[in-house]
Amino acid sequence: MPGDNRAGAPVAPSRPAVYIPYTVLGSQWVSLLVRSATAPGLLLNPVRMEVAAIDKELPLEGEPLRDIVNQWYTDPRFVLTLMSVFASLGLALVLTGVYSVLSYSVTRRTREIGVRMALGAEAADVRRMVLKSGLRWLLVGIGLGVPASIALARIVQNRIWGIKSVDPLTLVAVAVLLTLVGLAAGYFPARRATKVDPMVALRHE
Numbered sequence: 001m002p003g004d005n006r007a008g009a010p011v012a013p014s015r016p017a018v019y020i021p022y023t024v025l026g027s028q029w030v031s032l033l034v035r036s037a038t039a040p041g042l043l044l045n046p047v048r049m050e051v052a053a054i055d056k057e058l059p060l061e062g063e064p065l066r067d068i069v070n071q072w073y074t075d076p077r078f079v080l081t082l083m084s085v086f087a088s089l090g091l092a093l094v095l096t097g098v099y100s101v102l103s104y105s106v107t108r109r110t111r112e113i114g115v116r117m118a119l120g121a122e123a124a125d126v127r128r129m130v131l132k133s134g135l136r137w138l139l140v141g142i143g144l145g146v147p148a149s150i151a152l153a154r155i156v157q158n159r160i161w162g163i164k165s166v167d168p169l170t171l172v173a174v175a176v177l178l179t180l181v182g183l184a185a186g187y188f189p190a191r192r193a194t195k196v197d198p199m200v201a202l203r204h205e
Contacts, residue, residue, distance in 0.1 A: 033065070040064035091174070095181050098141075102134045102185035106193070113193040123194035127187060134186035135179070142175050 004014035022030060032051075036043055044062040051060050113126055150166055 040066075091177075095178070098138075098178060099181050099185040102137075102182055103189050106130055106134070106186055106189035110193045113190070117194060123191075126194050127190045130186045130190040131183060134182050138179055138182040142178060146171055146175070 032047070034043055034047055040062075041064075047062065048060050051058055109130070113130075116126055117123070149171065153166065
């Protein structure tokens, strides 16, 4: 068989093993796998009849392989669900924090925007200036956050089988989402500030 075999469970580490016929060492129980396109529950009675035709004293317990696999994945699925909930909450807090901080910083520049507008600056130029300033900080944060998330993802990879430490799609999606939130946090306050009369903006505290 190519590759390693996880005999205990899909999440269990692979260990050296040797296949020996049960007729050589004997066994207290034997597993019989039946593959069919029909529902597993419909196969239990026919299989019991076939086994009884060989030996009526043999006990037989049947369980769909899907249920056995689900039992193996119970703990990893719980850990993944818990991490997903906390990750979603963390992402929501990050988005709220990014929007609040950038929006507040733009609001604090209302007086500066009023001076620029009084000196003849165009509203589009002011909005572009504010967006560039906010985008600069966003790019710095994303540049620091992406390597940190890749390093922390190795912990998740060790806890949950089949999870890759680097998921480009997730990293790009989160970076784009943060960028859109940051742009919105800078654009809307700047748009409101440029629509205020310059004299009123100059008196803004």
